[in-house]
Amino acid sequence: xxxxxxxxxxxxxxRIGSKPVFLVGCSECATLCKSGGKExxxxxxxxxxxxxxxVSGWVVLEPACHLMxxxxxxxxxxxxxxxxxxxxxxxxGNGIQTLNKLFPEKEIIAGTDTLFLGEISRVNEFFKxxxxxxxxxxxxxxxxxxxxxxxxxxxxxxCGGSSNGKCEINSEIECVWDCIYQVFKKKGKLDxxxxxxxxxxxxxxxxxxxxx
Amino acid sequence: xxxxxxxxxxxxxGHFVVTAEIGPPKGTDANKIREKAKLMxxxxxxxxxxxxxxxxxxxxxxxxxxxxxxMDMEPIMQITCRxxxxxxxxxxxxxxxxxxxRNMLCLTGDHQKFGNHPAAKGxxxxxxxxxxxxxxxxxxxxxxxxxxxxxxxxxYVFLGAAANPYAxxxxxxxDRLRKKIDAGAEFIQTQSVxxxxxxxxxxxxxxxxxxxxxxxxxxxxxxxxxxxxxxRMKFHVPGTDVxxxxxxxxxxxxxxxxxxxxxxxxTIHQLKKIKGIHGIHITALFWEEIIPLLVKDAGLHV
Ligand code: SF4
Ligand code: SF4
Numbered sequence: 471x472x473x474x475x476x477x478x479x480x481x482x483x484x485r486i487g488s489k490p491v492f493l494v495g496c497s498e499c500a501t502l503c504k505s506g507g508k509e510x511x512x513x514x515x516x517x518x519x520x521x522x523x524x525v526s527g528w529v530v531l532e533p534a535c536h537l538m539x540x541x542x543x544x545x546x547x548x549x550x551x552x553x554x555x556x557x558x559x560x561x562x563g564n565g566i567q568t569l570n571k572l573f574p575e576k577e578i579i580a581g582t583d584t585l586f587l588g589e590i591s592r593v594n595e596f597f598k599x600x601x602x603x604x605x606x607x608x609x610x611x612x613x614x615x616x617x618x619x620x621x622x623x624x625x626x627x628x629c630g631g632s633s634n635g636k637c638e639i640n641s642e643i644e645c646v647w648d649c650i651y652q653v654f655k656k657k658g659k660l661d662x663x664x665x666x667x668x669x670x671x672x673x674x675x676x677x678x679x680x681x682x
Numbered sequence: 683x684x685x686x687x688x689x690x691x692x693x694x695x696g697h698f699v700v701t702a703e704i705g706p707p708k709g710t711d712a713n714k715i716r717e718k719a720k721l722m723x724x725x726x727x728x729x730x731x732x733x734x735x736x737x738x739x740x741x742x743x744x745x746x747x748x749x750x751x752x753m754d755m756e757p758i759m760q761i762t763c764r765x766x767x768x769x770x771x772x773x774x775x776x777x778x779x780x781x782x783x784r785n786m787l788c789l790t791g792d793h794q795k796f797g798n799h800p801a802a803k804g805x806x807x808x809x810x811x812x813x814x815x816x817x818x819x820x821x822x823x824x825x826x827x828x829x830x831x832x833x834x835x836x837x838y839v840f841l842g843a844a845a846n847p848y849a850x851x852x853x854x855x856x857d858r859l860r861k862k863i864d865a866g867a868e869f870i871q872t873q874s875v876x877x878x879x880x881x882x883x884x885x886x887x888x889x890x891x892x893x894x895x896x897x898x899x900x901x902x903x904x905x906x907x908x909x910x911x912x913x914r915m916k917f918h919v920p921g922t923d924v925x926x927x928x929x930x931x932x933x934x935x936x937x938x939x940x941x942x943x944x945x946x947x948x949t950i951h952q953l954k955k956i957k958g959i960h961g962i963h964i965t966a967l968f969w970e971e972i973i974p975l976l977v978k979d980a981g982l983h984v
Binding site for chain 2: 621622623624625626627628629630631632633634635638639645648651652655660663664666667668669670672
C-alpha cells in the first residue's frame with residue numbers, strides 16, 4: 471500500500487487561491503490512509519466552501535493511478551471539470567501525476583504527501599516495508615527487509631547502536647537486525663548470518679518503464 | 683618485513699599501542715588540527731582523523747590526514763558510508779593512498795539525523811563490512827567493487843574497523859567481529875569501555891573463537907570530564923554503556939574531572955591485563971590536553 475498523508479489545509483488553500491476547483495480522491499490506498507477517500511473529499515469540499523472557494527464537482531477514482539479507468543470515469547464530469555481551472559488531487563504522487571497527464575491545460579494541485587510503501591498494521595498505523603529496490607532479497611533474511619527497515623540500509627547489521635531490540639534512530643521502531651537475529655536463532659541457522667552480504671545492485675531499481 | 687604503516691609495525695612486533703582521536707574543526711583553520719596534534723604527538727603511535735563524526739560537517743578526514751602527514755605524524759583516516767556512494771568512497775581511498783595515508787578505519791557512520799544537517803539524504807550505498815571488503819579487494823586483487831580493474835597503483839593500506847561489545851544482541855557481536863575480520867579488518871578499535879566486566883565477557887568469547895590471534899584489538903577509552911558529559915554518554919549517545927557505579931562516582935565527586943580521569947586510568951590498568959588486548963584507543967572529547975598525562979599515568983609506553 472502507498473502510504474500518504476493529507477497536506478496541511480492552509481497550504482492547500484494557498485495553492486488554490488480563489489479559483490473554482492474540482493476535487494479528485496482515490497478509492498484504494500488514499501481511502502485506507504484516510505487522506506483521499508470519499509469522506510475526506512467531502513470534508514475538504516465543506517472546508518473549501520466555508521473559505522468561499524467554489525467547488526465545481528468531485529469524484530473518487532477507482533483508483534486514481536489507472537489512466538484508462540480515469541478517462542472513462544471522468545467522462546461523466548466534463549461539465550464540472552470545464553468550470554474549474556484547478557484540480558485538487560487527494561491520491562498518492564502517482565495518482566496526482568496521472569491526473570496531470572489527463573489535463574495538461576489545468577493546474578493540478580497535490581493534496582497529499584506520499585510517504586512510503588508500507589503495511590497497515592492496524593487502523594491508522596502504517597509501517598514502511600519496501601524501498602522498491604528492483605531485486606528482492608527478502609529470502610536472504612527470512613522475510614525481513616533490512617534495505618528498508620534499517621535506516622542505514624545495512625545488509626550486514628546490526629550497527630553498534632542497536633539496543634534492547636530497538637533502533638538507535640527511533641526507539642519507537644524495532645531494530646530490524648535484532649528481528650533477523652532472533653528469528654535465525656530460533657530457527658537454529660545463525661551460521662547463515664556469518665556470510666557477508668555483497669553490495670546491492672541498484673541498477674535494478676532504475677527501470678522507468680515496464681511492459682509485459 | 684615490509685610494513686604498510688607504523689601502526690601495523692608496532693602491533694606486529696607485539697608492542698602495546700596507543701592511538702588517539704583528533705576531530706577536525708568546523709572550518710578551514712588547519713591550525714586547530716595542528717595544535718591538537720602537537721599536544722599528542724609523543725603520546726600515541728597513530729591518530730584517528732574522524733569523518734564528520736556524529737554527522738556534523740567538519741573539515742574532511744582526508745584533508746585532516748594529510749595535515750598530519752605534513753607533521754610527520756601517522757593518521758588513521760576514518761571513512762564512513764553515510765555521505766558517499768561506492769564511487770566516491772573508492773575514489774577517496776585512491777586519493778588518500780596516493781597522498782600517503784596508510785591506515786584506514788571503515789565505519790558505517792552515524793545517521794544524519796543526529797548531526798547538523800538532519801535534512802540531508804543519507805547515502806548508505808554500502809555498509810562498513812562491505813567497505814572493508816571493497817578496499818581489501820582494491821589492495822589485494824587490484825579490482826574495484828564492480829569488478830573493473832585498477833590500472834595504476836593499488837592502495838597499500840592497513841585496514842581497521844570498529845566493534846561495540848555493548849550493542850545488542852550481545853551474543854551476535856563476536857560473530858559480527860568475525861565478519862569484519864573476514865571482510866578485511868586487521869585492527870579493531872572498540873567502543874569506549876566503562877563497564878569492564880561486560881567487556882571481559884566479550885573478550886572471553888573473542889578468545890574462545892581464536893579471533894584475538896587474527897586481529898589486533900585496541901580498547902576504547904574516553905575520559906569523563908564532567909557530570910553533564912557522563913549523563914550525555916549514559917542517556918543519549920547510542921551504543922555506550924556507562925554503568926550506575928561510574929555515574930554515581932562522577933556525581934559524588936567534588937572534582938568530577940579528576941574523578942573521570944582516575945576512572946580512565948583505572949580502566950586502562952584493567953584493560954591491559956585482559957589477554958588479547960593489544961592497545962588502547964583514546965578519544966578525549968574537548969579534553970585533548972589530558973592525553974599526555976593519561977598515557978604516562980596509565981603506564982602506556984609509546
Ligand atoms: S528487498 Fe527490495 S523489493 Fe524486497 S522488500 Fe526490500 S526493498 Fe522491497
Ligand atoms: S539500530 Fe538496527 S535498524 Fe537501527 S540503524 Fe542500527 S542496525 Fe539499523
